[in-house]
Amino acid sequence: MKRFTQMEYKDPDELLFGHAKYPISIGNDTEIGAGHVIPEINVAPGEGTEESKEKMVSECRNITRSASDRAVNIGLPAFILEQEHISQQTNNPDWTAECTQAQVEVLEKYHDEYGIKTGLRATPADIRDEEKDSGFWSSDLFNRVIESIEASAENGAAIVSIETTGGKSVSDYGISRGDPKAILFGIGVLGSMDMEYMWEKIVPICKKHNTIPGGDTDCSQSNTAMFLAGGLLDKDCSHTLTALARAMGAARSLVAVECGAQGPLKDCGYENPIVKAISGVPISTEGKNAVCAHSDLMGNLMASVTDMWSNESVYHREEMGGTTPEVWLQATGYEAALMNTAIETGEGKTLRDLYTLTDKYRDPQALILAYDNAYRIGEAIVKNGDDPYLRARAAAIEAGAIINEAVDSKKMYLTRFERDSLDSALKVLKKLPTESDKFTKDCIRKYSRKVPDFDPKNYEL
Amino acid sequence: MKRFTQMEYKDPDELLFGHAKYPISIGNDTEIGAGHVIPEINVAPGEGTEESKEKMVSECRNITRSASDRAVNIGLPAFILEQEHISQQTNNPDWTAECTQAQVEVLEKYHDEYGIKTGLRATPADIRDEEKDSGFWSSDLFNRVIESIEASAENGAAIVSIETTGGKSVSDYGISRGDPKAILFGIGVLGSMDMEYMWEKIVPICKKHNTIPGGDTDCSQSNTAMFLAGGLLDKDCSHTLTALARAMGAARSLVAVECGAQGPLKDCGYENPIVKAISGVPISTEGKNAVCAHSDLMGNLMASVTDMWSNESVYHREEMGGTTPEVWLQATGYEAALMNTAIETGEGKTLRDLYTLTDKYRDPQALILAYDNAYRIGEAIVKNGDDPYLRARAAAIEAGAIINEAVDSKKMYLTRFERDSLDSALKVLKKLPTESDKFTKDCIRKYSRKVPDFDPKNYEL
């Protein structure tokens, strides 16, 4: 595996939505990152559809039909449907196979009939469980995950992704206690190790079936921090610490790419701008059109350098404007249309900058993902590219520096809680050992005791 | 009453979102059209809340609290809450009073506590009924409407609007039969007469209570056409004829302004860009963030010259991202933030043009509302400003010319159905008499017979 030790982009200003250094082609005439932004729609199966394979297959088919129908009715040139599988689908790879088949069939039909460019991203669930299944890297549950990935690829999914959960128990502990060391260990070390283990297995399966290995996300860790951080008046997690966790998440999500994932990286990876700056793969992101799923403080900024624009997820039901696959595809589709107009008219970079500046100083989490700052964090990562621990640590420290500079120049304002937690986190991070082994040993000792679910054996440690 | 016979804007390029020639101030430090775009949120009361006054008051309060809470949690500097009243509220002016009071109270509390700029727009329902109540202009139902308007103003609504329904029975007939003459009579003559009658009453009431008379919309007519027109593959109403109806709608909605309405005109008035170009009043519009309520083919374009940005309406219920007042205010709020960033950076006109060009040629309905074309239609209207019939006719003919020019220059493509219906409509419209009286008499004769609900006496004809 080749680690990134230099940036694929040479200048942050080269980063622009719809354009990736290494675009991909997924069939049905569809390319991603090749000059235009494509909307992505994701709808959660309704309650009760988990009860049988038949119900789930029909649910998946209905979601696909609704989305496709609206797409042609409003004239979208292209769209991607993502299906995030629930545990029943992954637990039963035959469910995965049939659902995927049904969805691909509908998409192909619309492609044939209307010429619309389209494809399916299948995202099997990571059903491994640190608590229950001692074999995190080889066990029944692990096997089921791998079989479901194969079932997705085999049955026509254009792109396969997964949200791996390695290190989650330790990072959860760290996030809820404001412990930067635990967060770094959970994300930078355990998370990266697990992602490597998984993607070394996933990529060959995808290659075999001519499917694009789409990549991963640090959802299980940095997004947990982001959700706890919540809005301005929430009080569960400091927004500065969350920003540092996000920076670490980039070092982790990069691993999938190092193992051969080609993008578009998963929409919920808010760290994707950093990973794109480093690696040049296309990314999917979400923001202001994912309000159905959650609230963030960077809803415009996340569009700045994206290649696919997603709604994250929504209940499958009816709005006055239609069913949710229709309504939310229209929402992401219209925003993608705006970006594509900007590209066509040569004003892409202006719109990119407007998106960015709308949110840049709204919150520390937004600040560090502004494309110039994302690039800087990317540089900190590749400078330490060979060592997952050191690069995650460097990313966090750089993020801290970015925040401090913005505060110094009176563009960013922090609350006392944000200020204090940033200061103390940076103090801790800077003092940490510079040898990965030492850090790991230290953490194993400390967190095996404090975090009941954490078992070093799961990571062959 | 002073009719508009010249344009308040001298050049279409002066039109820009967030900027109105005649901005308004609504208290709570809030100004509209004075340099920034303000999000507007509108949530339909849930099923069952119509059962009692208590339920409705509590529903209205809850909607307000949720919206206000999210607004401060994501840092919006300003927002407007609109409440569209249901028939029970207007039928019982005490409901209107108490609901308005409850909502204003919450908004004031948030203003006091956080300094957020905010205000309520109350929109009593036009419960008059051509079919049932022979006194369209004086009757129990009519009185109830007026009392509810007064109750809204008296109890602290910052803005009062109404969607008047004059001429609807005739325009409905015309829209469903593709009859341009009926549409013109319903919108241009009857609709304009009714709007004048109503707004001559409403404006003094508002003035008395220091409330802004917000203005009207041609919802009952041009939006009916737009909804029937639907998407590209729908087959109920020709999109070219719908575009002509929209142009006529501008001539009608202008009447409220002529009677003293100051804006922001109602969000659902897709004709608002034309009215703004003529009169300089601030407007509210809706588009890509109103997908919850309906699908349109100009979701970006509608933002180009708006002063408030609305979601139109949504069910009151829960999304994963929060309750709908929270989620949809965030959606419109984030788009407004983008526009405000563009204004701040001096790139407002670039963003305006991108919004416009994203949709301009997507559909004939969009085409005629692009701000340059909206301006042209405005000019056609003011040239015939003194005569409501002639100006509506001129607006439609100009809209037809705009579509034809775009077709000739190979920028706009029409289906045969759109082509044919445009040609035949223009032929009919051009042949119509140039005297209002003659046209009216002719139409009274024809449509009294064909349209059961239409009774000329309702309009004192």
Added chain:
Amino acid sequence: MSYKDLEDKIDQRNVYLRYNVELEGPAIKPEEDEEVAKILPNDEPFRSIALTILNENRDEAITIVKKALDDGISPLDIINEGLMKGMDAVSLLYTKGIYFLPDLMLSGDAMMESVKECEAVLGHKSDSKATVVSFVAEGDPHDIGKNLILMFLRAGGYEAIDMGRDVPASDVVEAVKKYHPIFLTGTALMTTTMTAFPKVVKALEDADLEVPAIGCGGGAVRKDFVESFPMSVYGVEAYHTPKLADAILNDKKDWKDLRKEYSDVVGGFVSEYS
């Protein structure tokens, strides 16, 4: 850069497509459509009569029908072999996306008025397939959907009773008593008026009445809401109404069947969720 300059740079097809234009087949005369050809009668005067309906030509239709009546042709034959065949062809073209609503409305007007001429000779109303009652929910002023439904029902050969808008549940009960409809259609456009539907059902139950199905539809109405009470089926498009009525009339379907088989019965794509 100026607006015009920006405009000229765009390749529209990278932003949106007009699939309606893209997909349009070559223009053909309506009567040349293969399926229409099968429906249209070959014998005169029925063919000419059917064609005037197909061509949405009200005046011509009345003229030819009058002449045929004068010639002693049976008014019932004129209706069934001429006018209705024309209307069937119109409905077909609408379903195929070749005809549009105004075509349907104008053909419908032509047909209805011609039927009246025949009935004048006949001395009584002609037979319809069956009776359907349509109403707009109490408190709701939005009636265009309901008006379309009436038109589709009449074009489909049904006697359609128009109860207007803002109709109290008790009036619906009275109408059911009076007309014994095989199908009721209710339209509500608002969250706070769709609650009238379960009230209608309750009132019918209280009066010991039953209809095979009540089609409930309109702007803000949701399927999940409609399926939360009995006797009802969620209605999506106005033109589905005669197809639902046909299924009740010919195949003895009731609301339970229609819920399950909706998209088969109406023969088209219907966005579904559970």
Added chain:
Amino acid sequence: MSYKDLEDKIDQRNVYLRYNVELEGPAIKPEEDEEVAKILPNDEPFRSIALTILNENRDEAITIVKKALDDGISPLDIINEGLMKGMDAVSLLYTKGIYFLPDLMLSGDAMMESVKECEAVLGHKSDSKATVVSFVAEGDPHDIGKNLILMFLRAGGYEAIDMGRDVPASDVVEAVKKYHPIFLTGTALMTTTMTAFPKVVKALEDADLEVPAIGCGGGAVRKDFVESFPMSVYGVEAYHTPKLADAILNDKKDWKDLRKEYSDVVGGFVSEYS
């Protein structure tokens, strides 16, 4: 214009405000908060013990507690007059928006370990207010919400039983039989796992068991869904849990009351819809 140039032109306050910064009052020491001052004990060693909890200082807490025990102070008094008072103050500061979750977690850790020292001397577990059982729905791996709940419950003086994630309904029934909880909390983050809640209710009913209330919450869970089956109440924020439990314990509230009085019971704004 370049990015930097654009950036310098913006007056941020026209685009967004940071209300958290805007509204921040002057910094005060936690113990100086008026309401906290009322909670904190005045006598030593209880005051020092409470302060170590308030200051999130685990090591110091254990040291002082051990010393107090050595000095012969009653372990129950140390718990009730010292540790719990400190924790009450911490909860109060959290509710007021002055303390944050990590403060709570760290104070909670300090308290729990200090309590253990006391219990070692006591020879048995100290009394809790009552027992609450918490689980994550079957099929659901998301457990942070549940973990927060455990922490809030323990900080609030409850014995909180952690059943972990992905818990089958039958296990919940067994736990109810074993622990007789006054309150059950269930967390589900997915549309397709929240369906486990009514299954739990059914299983309890089948086993002829009842609890005063089951708090059902988590990411994708909706109030309307939760209120569609009995015994349940929709849970919004983890820190509401001890308040709900208090209402059950002290005011004999059950699920029906809690549904109606939720926002009063938790004493804060809760987004409501009907």
